[in-house]
Amino acid sequence: MNGPAPLVPASTGAEPKRARIAALRARYEVLRAEGQALGEFDARVAAAARIPRDIPSASIRLETIVPAGWYWHGRVPAGTCLRLDNPRGTPGLTCLFWNAADPSERFCATDTVKVQWTTRLGRGRLLLSDMGRVLASIVEDICGRHDVLLGAGPPRGDDGTSPFEARNSAENLALAAAKLGLGARDLHAPVTFFAPVLCGADQRFSWEGGAVLGGTYLDLHAEMDLLAAVSNAPHPLAPAGLVAEDAGISLWRPQRADISGFCRDATGEAGRAFARTRAYLAESKGGGDGRGA
Amino acid sequence: MAEAPEPSAVRYRRVVPPGRSWSGLVERGETLRIVDLIGEQAVDTLLYAAADTAERYDAQLTVLTQGGTVVTRGTRLYSNRRRVMMTVAADTLGAHDTLVGCCSAEGNTVRFGEQALHLHSCRDNFLIELGRHGMSKRDIVSNLNFFMPVPLEEDGRLAIVAGVQEPGHFVDLLAAIDVLCVLSNCPQINNPCNGFDPTPIEVTITRAAGA
Numbered sequence: 001m002n003g004p005a006p007l008v009p010a011s012t013g014a015e016p017k018r019a020r021i022a023a024l025r026a027r028y029e030v031l032r033a034e035g036q037a038l039g040e041f042d043a044r045v046a047a048a049a050r051i052p053r054d055i056p057s058a059s060i061r062l063e064t065i066v067p068a069g070w071y072w073h074g075r076v077p078a079g080t081c082l083r084l085d086n087p088r089g090t091p092g093l094t095c096l097f098w099n100a101a102d103p104s105e106r107f108c109a110t111d112t113v114k115v116q117w118t119t120r121l122g123r124g125r126l127l128l129s130d131m132g133r134v135l136a137s138i139v140e141d142i143c144g145r146h147d148v149l150l151g152a153g154p155p156r157g158d159d160g161t162s163p164f165e166a167r168n169s170a171e172n173l174a175l176a177a178a179k180l181g182l183g184a185r186d187l188h189a190p191v192t193f194f195a196p197v198l199c200g201a202d203q204r205f206s207w208e209g210g211a212v213l214g215g216t217y218l219d220l221h222a223e224m225d226l227l228a229a230v231s232n233a234p235h236p237l238a239p240a241g242l243v244a245e246d247a248g249i250s251l252w253r254p255q256r257a258d259i260s261g262f263c264r265d266a267t268g269e270a271g272r273a274f275a276r277t278r279a280y281l282a283e284s285k286g287g288g289d290g291r292g293a
Numbered sequence: 294m295a296e297a298p299e300p301s302a303v304r305y306r307r308v309v310p311p312g313r314s315w316s317g318l319v320e321r322g323e324t325l326r327i328v329d330l331i332g333e334q335a336v337d338t339l340l341y342a343a344a345d346t347a348e349r350y351d352a353q354l355t356v357l358t359q360g361g362t363v364v365t366r367g368t369r370l371y372s373n374r375r376r377v378m379m380t381v382a383a384d385t386l387g388a389h390d391t392l393v394g395c396c397s398a399e400g401n402t403v404r405f406g407e408q409a410l411h412l413h414s415c416r417d418n419f420l421i422e423l424g425r426h427g428m429s430k431r432d433i434v435s436n437l438n439f440f441m442p443v444p445l446e447e448d449g450r451l452a453i454v455a456g457v458q459e460p461g462h463f464v465d466l467l468a469a470i471d472v473l474c475v476l477s478n479c480p481q482i483n484n485p486c487n488g489f490d491p492t493p494i495e496v497t498i499t500r501a502a503g504a
Contacts, residue, residue: 021489028484031405036450109353110394110435113451115403119392120449130416130433132399149362149392151353154375184347185431187373199445204361236357273403 034268035117041266045124048262051140051219055083055252062251066093066232068244069167073176075100076226076251078281081139081219081259084193084230085248089214092195092235093247094152094169096177096188097127097135100225101284103182105131109148109189115269119199121146124266126273127191127220133277134270136220137260143216145196150205152190153236167244169231176229193218195235207237214245221260223277298326298499305498311491312480314418316425318343319468322501324382327439327476328463331492333456335441335479337395337415339434340370340378343471346428348372352391352435362445364389364437370466373434378472383465386457388442393453394435395419396481405483418477426473438479439464441486455485 034040061080066072068090076082076097084093099105108130113119115128123141126134152169169190177186196211232247264274304323308330309315319325327336342348351373356362358371366384369377395415402410419433440462445451466474478494479487 017490024482024489025485027405032452036452038448038450104430108394108400110392111397111400111403114393114453115400117452118449119445119451128400128403130397130399130430132397132401132403149353150357151351153357154354189353189435199362199447199449201447202361203363203445205356269403272406276399276402 031268032117041124044266045262048124049256053217055250056255059252059255060250061253062249064249066230066247066249068246069233071172071176071229071231072249073179073227073229074251076222076228078222078224079253081221081252081254082136082228083217083219083248083250083252085217085250086143086194086213087215087248088245090194090232090245090247091213091238091242092147092169092192092233094173094190094192094231094233094235096173096190096229098180098182098186098227099129099135100227103186103227105129105133106186106188107135107191109191112191113148115273116267119148121148121191124263126263126270128273132273133280134223134273135226136222137263138218139221139260139263140217140219143194143213143218145208145211145213146191146193147195147197147235148191149199150192150197150236152192152231167233169233172231172233173229176231180227180229182227192235195237197235197237205237207239209239221254223260223274224281298324298497302499303497304500306495308493308495309476309478310493312413312478314422314475314477315496316422316473316475317496317498319466319472319474319498320501321468321471323468324499325379325466325468325474326463326497326499327466328461328495328497329386329440330460330495332458332460332462333440333488334492334494335456335481335486336439336494337419337477337479338437338439339419339475340372341432341473341475342372342378343473346426346432346473348374348376349432349434350378350436352437355391362392364391370437377469379466379468381464382467383463386440386462386464388440388457389464390438390441390443391435392445392451393438393443395433395438395477396479401483409483412482413480415477415479415481418480419475422475422477438486453484453486456488458488
């Protein structure tokens, strides 16, 4: 054979090819219509039980403050919820997540928005990995204003700014990752919760000034053992007058089984991502169901 | 519309078959041209600083710095160390993406079902190409998708939509530093990014003016 073999299915004549393309196009449009039918998604999510602000103290495994400008790093075991608490309205908690068993699998901002057909993360949505699996489900979200497109912003430049007044998420995430045993190549596009970023019809970004951040919280349910990094420094689009405020982090064990079931059942994509995650975890425990994941 | 490069200035020219990958060093001052030969063909692109590949394209910093999502002539492509790696010096199409990343076998199964697991993907292309340069999956970051329109609606919804079925559209990327460019001529057949029928592209590298 001359040259590299084709890596896409060979066409077998014009008519079958046209028919194949038409079938694939029709299937895509069905998936897109279902994936973007927000009304249905909203209705399914609205039917699920809410998680109150107060968590029974017996359920809490860890409770800590992330001071303004600082960061937290730690392990979030599968089945545990990570509560991000924003009582005073800090403008952004920027987060990265990795599979604790194999950190080469990590949060994938691009698949998270592409697979779910939306950049608007919130209650009922998933944080997906680069391996087509669910890292965590957003099982509660009182804020509803988050950003997954713009990242941590630039690190501090060589402008002589004092580290006492210019802490930032780029360096915070690098520090948190380092203390988890990870390096520069493990740092990837993060998600920032409590960051009300809008994108207009002109495809330009702005900060939604009136958005309420204070008194809100969010719960992420870990679907596998995770390493997590959380930075509490202002989102790069936050107006200069908005400074970081102390935020809270808790790890808590839900009493209710299947707390993220409503996320799994909300969309076809979510169901498939959960199925792949379940198969992977079963294989990891040596009890695989024989499916390649 | 930019002019065709002076033939004597072209130091490299290669057609990349449908579904295949390519990588090459584009030195400071040189221009990489990517041509969509047939039309409606996505080209997934990653950039690394040749001097230290831990410095790499940063899609988020790029759209943050320019304040919007549109990648077109004048867009500066930033690294994770806040350096301009390349500038989009010419763009005949004006419909490119840097929000939704590359296709993967794993992601395809979530999007399209288990039957998509054993189809070739851009991420597999990236892994093959990065392996040649001593890199691994950890080096794959959010990439550029040339010739792939992904409009972002005000309510946050987005989707890959049909591209432009015209031959010969191209982008020119002018290197500000020595850049290792890694391309996947996207094999995807489950969405419109390649018109469900991947086609060849051409890459050329043009020497710096006066070189």
